[in-house]
Amino acid sequence: MEIVIPPFDLKSISPILIITISAMLILVADVFFRKTFRDSLGYISFLIVVLTAMVACTQMGKTVYSFSDMFVVDNFSVFFNLIFLVSTAIVILLSVSYIKQEGINYGEYYTLILFATMGMMLMAGGADLLTIFLGLEIMSISLYVLAGFRRDCVRSNEASLKYFLLGAFATCFLLYGIAMLYGTTGTTNIKEIASFLANNPSLSNPMIVTGTSLLIIGFGFKVACVPFHKWTPDVYEGAPTAITAFMSVGPKAAAFAAFTRVFLVALPDVEQKWSIILWVLAVLTMTVGNLVAIVQKNIKRMLAYSSIAHAGYALMAIIAGGDFGSSSLLFYMLAYTFMNLGAFAVVIVLGRKGKENANIEDYSGLGFKHPLLAVTMCIFMFSLAGIPPFVGFIGKFYIFSAAIKNGFIILAIIGVVNSVISVYYYLRVTVVMYMKKPVREFAPLSLSPFVILALIITLWGTIHLGIFPARLIDLAQKSTLLY
């Protein structure tokens, strides 16, 4: 039998290739030339991410299917790749001094971050459930290790174990869902599933129904939707803060990318008729996330619940569907990247070795002691709460208007009410910073130039994109999925 090797197009995966190869080189460099490279690995990885982002930009504007339709480069995936690369670059900037301070300055750290980024890019560009699954696992396995990177810290171990056990558990559900879809449609390719379901009535088929439910469970876990969210606060609290920042943005965006592609492209019919299920999930996610965030005392846990609530808003964009819905999702994910990473950057700046100072109480009096830092934190909190003129407001406005336009008025109202609830706990941080007496001595800040750069980038994103969002909205509208 003659075996025909299908053509493969390495150019289409060039950003992934760059990231993968350089991650491996960093690992080798760390092992063999530790003394020479130890301190520069962070800068090198930062440059690599910037380079990859430039390469990714050149892919904008075309739609290329490669590797026997298993991988796709379209504006949607390129836009998501840019979100991942921006978040990775900022996290690397935040990590350089943080991991030295925590005594976890190992080369694997950057390698794992780069591998996780590569997994996310594979998820965003996956045109086959196999590719999406592989990307998801590459991302998750790197994150399991990163969550437990402070090996001698029991909390970090615990975060890692919880994340690992629940993550692997959720993966099994996702896989069983894929198996069900495969059994019915005879393929794992997203386009072929879509064309099969277009020709066959799908909702009467119990296998499709079970498969789709299992897929919702699997993805719901990764984006931290409410019935599947219990791991989030624990993992966010226990993981090293820089990794928490990383987990709250990139992997969530990646899971949303895959979620959107699977539900809007492969299962559009199911998505429309089942929007009630996603509707309930979105409402639960927003409400529980915001309500439980109110009672949190630790700022990392508070941001974890806030990230759950934000997943609810993003889910609303998927429910709204269509071009409007998916472009609002894209915009919101980028907006969230800037404001959330900014908030975590402030948390990192205030942390000390062995003492994270992550209780909200610890922030009291910050407004008088370090006014500039306090103003920065305020801006991020206002933006997360959705107060104009910051980018969080535009993002939420965009999503709510997409929901209203596509007829989900009640959902939009619930979203607005939730947004109001969230103002309470975001503003509490501000109140504590400005209206309470300090409960502790503030050590002089040790701001490294990298952290300052990260703060400047996130501030720029939060303010500039909030006031002049037109170009980004334009880009997001061009990047919606091509049906």
Add this chain to the structure above:
Amino acid sequence: MILFTWYLILSGVLFSIGAVGVLIRRNAIVIFMCIELMLNSVNLAFVTFSRQLNSMDGQIFVFFIMTVAAAEAAVGLAIIIAIYRNKATVNVDDINLMKW
């Protein structure tokens, strides 16, 4: 000849045993073994469908799942060892520093 349905039922039963095991067992390693059982029941389902549909995609998928499961086992056991070193227990009820 055994019907394909029986393989699928077996796969479903194995998956349920694994899921229940994850929920009720308290030893991290046993929980992990239950997860592996679930992954293997997925493999069984894939192979059955592959045979039924006369398509190779399912079997390819199984290879990938096995690879991923191996990587996950390596990382998972390392995490369990790390926690055992610090706490001298792998009972998930005792690993409860963070809640709510």
